[in-house]
Amino acid sequence: MVTGDNLDTAKAIAIEAGIVSREEADNKYVCMEGKEFRELCGGLKQLNDPNDPNLVKEAVADMRNFNIIQ
Numbered sequence: 001m002v003t004g005d006n007l008d009t010a011k012a013i014a015i016e017a018g019i020v021s022r023e024e025a026d027n028k029y030v031c032m033e034g035k036e037f038r039e040l041c042g043g044l045k046q047l048n049d050p051n052d053p054n055l056v057k058e059a060v061a062d063m064r065n066f067n068i069i070q
Contacts, residue, residue, distance in 0.1 A: 001030065002037045029069040041066045 001019060003010035011025045024030050032040075042061030049055035060066045 002032055002034050004034045007031060007033055032069075037069070040069055 001010065001014050011020075011031050014020045014031060015022050015025055020030055040062070042065065044058040045061040047057045047059055049057060
């Protein structure tokens with residue numbers, strides 16, 4: 001779970017909502033702030049569409065790390 005809110009508040013809400021268990025909430029990569037998530041994934045990179053020069057797509061820059069933490 002990624003949050004832009006206070007991490008402790010987000011964990012408490014996630015536990016209350018049944019998204020994660022109390023035991024899971026402190027495990028690495030289970031709950032993190034958006035800033036940490038973006039840093040681990042290398043942010044987004046822009047990809048130009050070869051068929052349409054006006055279309056730009058975004059993709060995760062570091063898919064290896066993204067796959068580890070998702």
